[in-house]
Amino acid sequence: MNVISCLLPPRFRSQNNQEMSTQPPTDKPLEHIHSASNNLPNLTHDQAAAGLVALVDHSQKHTDVSQGIHASSHTLFSIPWIHHLIPGIEKLAAEYHIGNFVAIRGSKEQIFEAMPIYARIGMHLLFYGNEQVRVLHSTKVETLLKEQSIKEGKLYDSPESTASIPSFVATYSLETSELLEPDITRYKTFNDFFSRKLRPDARPVDNAADPLAICSAADCRLTVYPTVDLAKQFWIKGREFTIPNLLGVPPTSETASTFDGSSLAIFRLAPSDYHRFHCPIDGTVGEVVHIPGQYYTVNPQAVNEPGFDVFTANTRSVLYLTHAATGLPVAFVAIGALLVGSIGWTNGGEKGKTVKKGDELGYFAYGGSTVVAAFPKGVIEFDADLVANSMVPVETLVKVGNSLGRTPAKV
Structure with missing residues (x-):
């Protein structure tokens, strides 16, 4: 088992x-x-x-x-x-x-x-x-x-750590046939395997040609909330959780005003998951802001703990994307956690680069972690089934490219 x-x-x-x-x-x-x-x-x-x-x-x-x-x-x-x-x-x-x-x-x-x-x-x-x-x-x-x-x-950055790869694959019953390099003996370190790449066809993007469609950013356990207030009511119980605190900006700043009343998607990656994260929208890469912090566990039990702040206390990197369909920014927050050594940006580190839904943005080194995406008002209507599960509250298992929601046509 x-x-x-x-x-x-x-x-x-x-x-x-x-x-x-x-x-x-x-x-x-x-x-x-x-x-x-x-x-x-x-x-x-x-x-x-x-x-x-x-x-x-x-x-x-x-x-x-x-x-x-x-x-x-x-x-x-x-x-x-x-x-x-x-x-x-x-x-x-x-x-x-x-x-x-x-x-x-x-x-x-x-x-x-x-x-x-x-x-x-x-x-x-x-x-x-x-x-x-x-x-x-x-x-x-x-x-x-x-x-x-x-x-x-x-x-896990050492060459000797490759000896742990076979037991990790067996422990989590990982499907190596979907990997870009399926031969696990060819990885140079455990972290090299942990941040493994998939075949280009392994994660097809739902509604890829629709500029208003928005997709999952990761293989993950997902919760979504149309407003921050709902997220705090059902899932994020830390008293210090606010969008300004998440993004590390003053409450009176223009950024805080832009993201006031945002919709939130919370992508939690378990240790067994593919640990590269991808773009949920068609858009343009902007600034990355790194915010140093703690290394708390990001398990749901910690996120649901009243008075305990995980997302706004942990080390994190904030990438600002510009949504092509609306011209509005989307904040893509990669959050480190207990035993997570680093957050790496690939396409997400190239300011001005045009990206499509499903394009890779970056990766986590060892450990499960979380991405939080903040969408300003009007950018997304989440798929109804995801909202229903999140109100239980229970996470939903999704893959990169699966439908997350859609931008209302009126926007």
Whole structure:
């Protein structure tokens, strides 16, 4: 069974062990972080910090990622070194679904995606203390997360890291036939594989010839909201989330005014996903603004945590695109996260370049992360099925090029 898995009863499991349900799940789609039943009461902050460091160090010496950094809830029972290091984690895995449900577009089915163990430890450090809690020789939690994220990126940039590629492919049941280079032995580093390219025909763009059509920017788990207020009501619970804070501009600026009342599309990439991101519109590449920040996990549980700001606190790069059909700007925000080493721009780094829907803009190095696209009023009407799922709220599984919505003809 791969990590897209769940502790659901067998009747919900398909023959390929990817758990599906034809009815809405009886429990909440997201884990309640502060529930008395799902915390780790015997785990000290020092133990949690030591666990995260050990997982990163383990990835340097051990090539099977499923036995370390990408271990998920259903595999913990067979990995004694992890549940001895992190007291209570195996009990938590047995009693609660550590992860979240994702809707399969075009059906009533949902799958459960288990959370990698490194993300769960990162959340424990943050949610059962704060950034001022000091761990491991008086290092602040935020500093620890940043240090380990940078360290993991360097480890996976080394030639020796290629030894972990086969187990990563097996753990996530990746389809190598769609890759531009399907021979996994030809990649120079793990990060080289992680930011792998696809064949040009692997992701056809829906309504490619329609200048008003808008498409998905990534292989991802997607939520969409017609207004920022709806996004904050159903999904983004951080008190500091505003468009100016996301874009790193003053609230009184012209940019803030332009994006006031924007529609938001949130593309969350899991570790298993193809990690290049693409243009959702026909348009022109503008400025890229880098905003330094933290390395919090971007799992839905963190985004849904009241008072905890992920998108406006994490390191991120903002690309401004000009939409050809309306002449209005679209803000394309690539957000780093826990164990994500870098954000790289390809076509998105060439100011003045004309791009079409589905053209590559850039990529993430190791780790799952998120893109948030902000569309000014009137630029997009999201597809109804995506809006309906987002109001549950539950993410929808989509691919690069899938329809996201359309610009109203009157604009």
